[in-house]
Amino acid sequence: MREAIARAEVGDEQYGEDPTVLELERRAAAFLGHEAAVFLPTASMANQIAVRILTQPGDELLAEENAHVLINEQGGPAVFSGLVMRGLPGRHGTFAPEQVDGAVRDWSSGHMPRTRLISIENTHNSSGGRTWSLAQIDAMVETARRHDLRLHLDGARLVNAAVALGVTPAEIGRRFDAVTLCLSKGLGCPLGALVAGSKELMVAARRGKHLFGGAMRQAGIVAAAGVYALDHHVDRIADDHARARRLAEGWAAAGLPVDPSQTETNFVHIDVAPLGLTMPEAVARAEAAGVGISDTVHPTILRAVTHLDISDEDVERAIEIVPDALGAGARVGA
Numbered sequence: 001m002r003e004a005i006a007r008a009e010v011g012d013e014q015y016g017e018d019p020t021v022l023e024l025e026r027r028a029a030a031f032l033g034h035e036a037a038v039f040l041p042t043a044s045m046a047n048q049i050a051v052r053i054l055t056q057p058g059d060e061l062l063a064e065e066n067a068h069v070l071i072n073e074q075g076g077p078a079v080f081s082g083l084v085m086r087g088l089p090g091r092h093g094t095f096a097p098e099q100v101d102g103a104v105r106d107w108s109s110g111h112m113p114r115t116r117l118i119s120i121e122n123t124h125n126s127s128g129g130r131t132w133s134l135a136q137i138d139a140m141v142e143t144a145r146r147h148d149l150r151l152h153l154d155g156a157r158l159v160n161a162a163v164a165l166g167v168t169p170a171e172i173g174r175r176f177d178a179v180t181l182c183l184s185k186g187l188g189c190p191l192g193a194l195v196a197g198s199k200e201l202m203v204a205a206r207r208g209k210h211l212f213g214g215a216m217r218q219a220g221i222v223a224a225a226g227v228y229a230l231d232h233h234v235d236r237i238a239d240d241h242a243r244a245r246r247l248a249e250g251w252a253a254a255g256l257p258v259d260p261s262q263t264e265t266n267f268v269h270i271d272v273a274p275l276g277l278t279m280p281e282a283v284a285r286a287e288a289a290g291v292g293i294s295d296t297v298h299p300t301i302l303r304a305v306t307h308l309d310i311s312d313e314d315v316e317r318a319i320e321i322v323p324d325a326l327g328a329g330a331r332v333g334a
């Protein structure tokens with residue numbers, strides 16, 4: 001990837017003159033099942049632009065209550081797009097068509113905001129990298145269309161979802177009006193993201209990119225990493241999933257409060273409450289033992305992530321180290 005970056009042909013991206021950015025956008029559009037795509041610095045910006053171009057100020061956005069776009073982007077849909085943000089209680093990051101049926105407002109009287117956009121997250125970060133199945137997506141698409149709602153997919157980890165479901169990213173992405181893809185997560189790029197949609201919508205996205213200060217200059221330097229990742233880092237995501245499963249099983253066998261059946265993709269959740277630890281204590285103990293594990297939005301849940309810098313040996317080491325570091329030994333056989 002470093003070599004691809006070094007060799008990148010570049011030009012002025014703001015003027016549509018960077019050949020590597022154009023190549024990445026063309027490739028990403030097909031990869032995501034759409035006519036066009038726009039290269040951006042981050043997936044947060046991709047989400048914010050998608051939300052903005054699919055709504056009008058005063059509209060209402062529905063998403064799962066712990067969705068990244070609702071709780072991790074500083075209220076961006078309210079700030080940048082003037083939206084009412086409404087979180088629906090989720091189950092493993094998903095919500096049901098009936099919840100949408102019950103939430104859509106009757107705006108005909110002139111009092112209420114117009115419910116206009118559904119955003120779903122696949123995989124869903126805060127629920128532990130859980131997927132929406134194609135059947136769940138199809139049911140949500142049908143519901144959205146019945147209510148004349150638009151659909152955004154926060155597919156920051158769409159490749160993980162596609163690999164777990166055994167379908168192409170395009171097969172999922174084409175069902176939505178707009179799709180976000182992050183390049184700096186499982187795809188292993190230093191930075192970058194894309195938003196995809198129809199040609200017409202992407203004209204609006206490109207304006208949004210400039211408005212948000214995301215229009216760059218010789219951005220081919222980073223887009224080259226994205227092209228490389230689409231060629232070399234997609235199939236290997238299955239290895240991350242296998243390693244996460246091995247980690248979950250190893251930790252559960254060693255007495256850590258981990259449910260391996262919850263690991264569908266590349267995350268493992270550990271509930272530290274039964275260990276009598278607070279989250280900061282547990283994070284600090286793991287770190288002191290040499291294993292980086294992060295906190296989550298859930299007060300007692302830690303998250304471990306496998307990615308292209310984590311090898312089989314790293315996983316075996318973590319299986320050895322972390323249960324001791326978190327004092328799980330006493331629980332074995334309990």
Ligand SMILES: Cc1ncc(COP(=O)(O)O)c(C=O)c1O
Binds near residue numbers: 042044125154182
């Ligand atoms: C589901 C989801 N969407 C969007 C983002 C934002 O990504 P970025 O850090 O590129 O802004 C993240 C980051 O963790 C995420 O988990």
